[in-house]
Amino acid sequence: MIVITGASGQLGRLVIDRLLQKIPASGIVAAVRSPEKVADLAAKGVHVRQADYSQPSTLDGAFAGAKKILLISSSEVGQRAAQHQSVIDAAKRAGVELLAYTSVLHADTSLLGLAEDHRQTEVALAASGVPGVLLRNGWYHENYTAGIAGDLAHGAHFGSAGDGRISSAARADYADAAVAVLTSSDDQAGRVYELAGDASYSLTEFAAEVSRQTGKPVVYTDLPEAAYKAALLQAGLPAFVAELLANSDAAAAQGALFDEGHQLSKLIGRPTTPLAVSVAAALKS
Ligand SMILES: NC(=O)c1ccc[n+]([C@@H]2O[C@H](COP(=O)([O-])OP(=O)(O)OC[C@H]3O[C@@H](n4cnc5c(N)ncnc54)[C@H](OP(=O)(O)O)[C@@H]3O)[C@@H](O)[C@H]2O)c1
Numbered sequence: 630m631i632v633i634t635g636a637s638g639q640l641g642r643l644v645i646d647r648l649l650q651k652i653p654a655s656g657i658v659a660a661v662r663s664p665e666k667v668a669d670l671a672a673k674g675v676h677v678r679q680a681d682y683s684q685p686s687t688l689d690g691a692f693a694g695a696k697k698i699l700l701i702s703s704s705e706v707g708q709r710a711a712q713h714q715s716v717i718d719a720a721k722r723a724g725v726e727l728l729a730y731t732s733v734l735h736a737d738t739s740l741l742g743l744a745e746d747h748r749q750t751e752v753a754l755a756a757s758g759v760p761g762v763l764l765r766n767g768w769y770h771e772n773y774t775a776g777i778a779g780d781l782a783h784g785a786h787f788g789s790a791g792d793g794r795i796s797s798a799a800r801a802d803y804a805d806a807a808v809a810v811l812t813s814s815d816d817q818a819g820r821v822y823e824l825a826g827d828a829s830y831s832l833t834e835f836a837a838e839v840s841r842q843t844g845k846p847v848v849y850t851d852l853p854e855a856a857y858k859a860a861l862l863q864a865g866l867p868a869f870v871a872e873l874l875a876n877s878d879a880a881a882a883q884g885a886l887f888d889e890g891h892q893l894s895k896l897i898g899r900p901t902t903p904l905a906v907s908v909a910a911a912l913k914s
Contacts, residue, residue, distance in 0.1 A: 630656055630657075630658060630660060630679075630695050630696050630697075630700075630813055630912065631648065631652070631656060631657055631658070631695070631696065631697045631699070631822075632658040632660050632691065632692055632695045632697070632698045632699070633645055633648070633657065633658065633699045633701065634653060634658050634660045634661075634680055634691075634698065634699065634701050634716065635660075635661070635700075635701030635703070635704075636659035636660060636661050636667060636670070636684075636701075637659075637661040637662075637666040637667050637702065637704070637722075638825065639661060639700060639771075639800060640800055640803060640804055640807075641659070641661075641701050641772045641878075641904055642914040643800060643801050643804035643807060644699060644701075644804045644807050645657060645659060645670060645675060647801075647805060648811070648812070649673065649675070649805055650666050651808065651812050652812065653674075654673050654674030654675045656674070656906055657675045657676065658676040658677075658678055658681055659671075659675050659676065659678070660678050660679075660680035660689070660691040660692075661677065661678075661680065662679065662681040662682075662687075663681065664677045664678075667714045667891045668720060673712070673889070674704070676741040678691040678822055679691065679814045680692075680702050680831075680833040681712070682705075682708075682712030682715060682716060683705075683708065683712055683715075685715040685718070685719065687803065688715060688716060688718075689719055689722060689723070691719075691724070692719050692720060692722075692723040693723065694722050694723075695720070695724060695725050695773035695891055696725060696726050696727075696906065697726060697728070697729070698716075698720050698723075698725050698727070698728045698729070699729045699731070699772060699811060699812055700713060700716050700720075700728060700729065700730045700911035701731050701732070701815075702716075702731045702732070702746075702747065702750070704726055706712075706743055706746065706869065706873060707746070707869070709747075709750065710745075710746045710749035710750060710753070712754065713730070713749075713750040714753050714828070715748075715751070716756070717738050717750075717753050717754055717757045717759060720757075721757050721758065721759050721761050724838045725759065725760075726760060727760050727761070727762060727811075727817055727818060727840065728754065728759050728760065728761050728762075728766055728820045729761070729762045729763075729807060729810050729817070730750060730751070730754055730764065731803070731807070732747040732750065732763050732764065732765045732766065733747045733765055733766060733767075734749055734766065734767040734768075734823060734824065734825055734885075734886065735765065735823060735885070735888070736748055736763070738774050739880070739885055740883055741876070741877055741880045741885050742872075742873065742874035742876040742877070742880070743873055743876075743877065747765075747815040751763060754885070758765060760818035760819070761818065761819070762810055762818060762819070762822070763766070763821045764803070764806060764807055764810065764821070764822050764824060765810075765822060765823050765824060766806075766824050767796055767797055767798060767823075767825035767826065767886060767888060768795055768796075768797035768798075768799060768825075768886050769789065769798070769799065769800045769803070769826035770797045770798065770799050770800075770826075770859050770902065770904055770907035770908075771799070771800050771907065771911075772797070772826055772843070773786075773797070773832075773835055774905055774907050774908055777839055777908065777910070777911050777912065779846050779864075780839055781843060781845055781847060782846050783846065784813050784845070784847060784890060785836075785837070785847060785848050785849070785850045785851050786832060786835060786836040786847055786848075786849050786850065787857060787860055788832045788849065788850075788851060788852070788857060788878045789850060789851065789852055789853065789854045789856075789875055789878035789879050790831070790832050790851070790878040790879075790881040790882045790886075791831075791851055791881075791882035792833070792882070793829070793831065793832075793883065793884060793886065793887065794831055794833050794881040794884070794886075794887045795829055795830060795832070795835075795876075795881055795886040795887065795913040796825035796827075796828070796829040796886060796887050796888045796889065797800075797824045797825070797826050797886065797900035797904070798816055798824070798825060798826035798827075798893055798901040798902060799901070799906070799907050800807060801902065802824075802826070802893055802901045802902055803824060803893070805897040806822065806824055806893055806897055809896050809898075810822070811898070814892050816866070819823065819859060821890055822892050822893075822896060823890050823892050824892055824893040824896070825888035825890070825892075825893055825901075826893065826901040826902075826904075827887075827891055827893075827894050827900050827901045828901075828903065828904070829887055830904055831849075831891070832849045832851075833849040835849070835904065836848055836849040838905055838908050839908060840903070842908055842909060842912060843878075847862065847897075854875045854878070854879040855875075857875045857878060858871045858872060858874075858875035859885075861874055
């Protein structure tokens with residue numbers, strides 16, 4: 630039995646879709662805090678169990694009989710270290726053979742503010758004695774392609790990443806990596822994967838790609854971190870999201886999102902999705 634937490638999220642759904650191509654639905658548990666969100670998965674024969682990271686009492690039932698667990702990191706930044714500790718404790722009680730955790734690229738040295746929760750979780754996993762594998766995911770292409778409509782409206786992509794190069798990959802690439810690890814016949818315990826796209830680009834190059842595909846001018850406009858944060862606040866983003874995005878871009882300017890190890894393509898056995906493909910997909914949707 631393989632349990633996927635956060636299965637109602639965008640990455641979790643992709644993982645389950647791909648897992649269903651490899652193992653029967655009866656061997657998969659979608660562990661979610663709101664089971665009604667994944668009625669479609671239940672209809673396919675996937676076991677759906679309630680699991681709220683903030684309610685440890687839900688986790689033992691969710692993990693009963695689990696051989697492997699994919700802990701997809703919570704989206705509740707700031708609460709994640711405690712939430713993930715609860716998941717690790719429950720995985721230990723369940724006696725799982727493997728817990729795979731979606732961390733962040735170069736978590737141990739990362740300049741990203743959001744890496745702190747991941748570092749704490751990695752330490753907690755190591756201390757727990759639960760056999761663990763770290764999927765240190767880089768940025769998703771979709772973090773940028775989701776904003777293309779706004780970029781086109783402004784004729785500009787705003788950011789604070791300077792000339793920093795970004796080795797992102799499609800969310801689906803990271804889903805394939807998780808499935809490769811969960812279904813591998815090799816012992817994965819103790820491994821650390823630094824996962825990132827094969828090619829890197831600057832935000833100037835991203836804006837140029839959007840222009841190329843749409844025929845409309847989009848220029849990258851670099852702002853100081855504080856000014857970018859202020860612009861995000863003015864655009865209506867919640868304060869903590871504005872802080873996080875501006876901080877991440879500033880870290881990207883210093884190389885925090887760059888990697889050239891090609892571990893993701895090696896793990897999934899194919900090149901990672903080019904940025905241009907994800908831009909085209911976003912423009913079609
Ligand atoms: N690498 C990157 O570029 C990048 C970008 C964004 C996020 N991330 C991280 O990667 C994770 C997966 O990405 P994603 O795109 O799938 O994010 P997402 O679509 O926002 O999904 C987040 C998932 O976490 C679940 N969750 C949040 N709080 C929970 C709780 N207290 N108990 C149980 N489940 C909870 C959500 O459940 P509900 O459906 O009930 O809300 C959802 O299933 C994110 O959560 C975040 O940690 C990475």
